[in-house]
Amino acid sequence: xxxxxxxxxxxxxxxxxxxxxxxxxxxxxxxxxxxxxxxxxxxxxxxxxxxxxxxxxxxxxxxxxxxxxxxxxxxxxxxxxxxxxxxxxxxxxxxxxxxxxxxxxxxxxxxxxxxxxxxxxxxxxxxxxxxxxxxxxxxxxxxxxxxxxxxxxxxxxxxxxxxxxxxxxxxxxxxxxxxxxxxxxxxxxxxxxxxxxxxxxxxxxxxxxxxxxxxxxxxxxxxxxxxxxxxxxxxxxxxxxxxxxxxxxxxxxxxxxxxxxxxxxxxxxxxxxxxxxxxxxxxxxxxxxxxxxxxxxxxxxxxxxxxxxxxxxxxxxxxxxxxxxxx
Numbered sequence: 001x002x003x004x005x006x007x008x009x010x011x012x013x014x015x016x017x018x019x020x021x022x023x024x025x026x027x028x029x030x031x032x033x034x035x036x037x038x039x040x041x042x043x044x045x046x047x048x049x050x051x052x053x054x055x056x057x058x059x060x061x062x063x064x065x066x067x068x069x070x071x072x073x074x075x076x077x078x079x080x081x082x083x084x085x086x087x088x089x090x091x092x093x094x095x096x097x098x099x100x101x102x103x104x105x106x107x108x109x110x111x112x113x114x115x116x117x118x119x120x121x122x123x124x125x126x127x128x129x130x131x132x133x134x135x136x137x138x139x140x141x142x143x144x145x146x147x148x149x150x151x152x153x154x155x156x157x158x159x160x161x162x163x164x165x166x167x168x169x170x171x172x173x174x175x176x177x178x179x180x181x182x183x184x185x186x187x188x189x190x191x192x193x194x195x196x197x198x199x200x201x202x203x204x205x206x207x208x209x210x211x212x213x214x215x216x217x218x219x220x221x222x223x224x225x226x227x228x229x230x231x232x233x234x235x236x237x238x239x240x241x242x243x244x245x246x247x248x249x250x251x252x253x254x255x256x257x258x259x260x261x262x263x264x265x266x267x268x269x270x271x272x273x274x275x276x277x278x279x280x281x282x283x284x285x286x287x288x289x290x291x292x293x294x295x296x297x298x299x300x301x302x303x304x305x306x307x308x309x310x311x312x313x314x315x316x317x318x319x320x321x322x323x324x325x326x327x
Contacts, residue, residue, distance in 0.1 A: 197222045
């Protein structure tokens with residue numbers, strides 16, 4: 001049966017201006033880091049992506065090495081676009097990235113012109129697209145002059161392969177420098193993608209730089225790899241990420257101290273009439289333009305999209321959260 005998008009989808013989502021640009025992003029964006037590669041059944045990936053679009057999610061976030069296996073998330077996305085979403089291309093934002101390891105040899109990662117130009121060309125072929133909306137440099141490269149990276153990013157825009165440029169995982173100082181370098185090319189840095197959650201606040205100083213320069217922000221891992229959900233409240237499930245091979249969430253990282261905070265936050269979320277995950281996303285949205293959620297099934301996306309029903313906090317609630325997180 002031919003896919004027809006939900007005509008009510010834009011009534012279900014909040015859209016927020018990305019810094020000082022004309023682009024609006026949905027408060028909730030869908031990340032394709034996991035569960036969209038060739039190790040996941042295509043039917044499940046398709047159901048999640050189309051279901052997300054029906055919920056008003058118009059931003060799909062990828063990278064050249066997403067999968068697993070590397071590159072296969074872009075291939076899956078390209079197939080879904082071609083078979084289901086081609087007629088809706090102007091209604092959604094596609095982002096991809098390059099900078100982490102993708103292929104062997106000296107040109108398969110980091111921030112050289114050679115790597116970035118090759119990477120965007122490969123990504124466009126995998127996704128069967130003429131351009132992406134946002135192209136990110138995925139991580140800073142200490143061994144490549146930042147001027148070269150900025151030159152390559154500007155070239156990608158001028159060639160029409162990307163409409164906007166973003167960066168990810170940059171420090172405040174590196175962010176400020178890249179903003180200046182791109183400004184010299186006549187290109188405004190659109191967005192910074194940074195890790196941010198109630199349990200991971202190390203990148204909060206970046207927001208100050210972005211606010212001064214009119215740059216948008218999008219937070220990844222806003223649920224601390226699933227820790228800020230009800231998944232671990234009564235122990236570590238056998239089929240959980242922490243029990244698997246993940247290096248981002250391990251059993252050792254789920255300490256009694258962290259779980260005491262999570263449990264107290266869960267009690268607070270229930271008082272607000274929200275799931276813990278919804279409150280955690282709403283809290284990050286106090287700082288970020290958008291949050292990137294991951295999912296293994298459509299029901300998780302549906303629940304997380306309900307976050308926008310209650311994104312406001314009282315001063316007392318924010319103070320209580322600070323006390324919980326700092327004790």
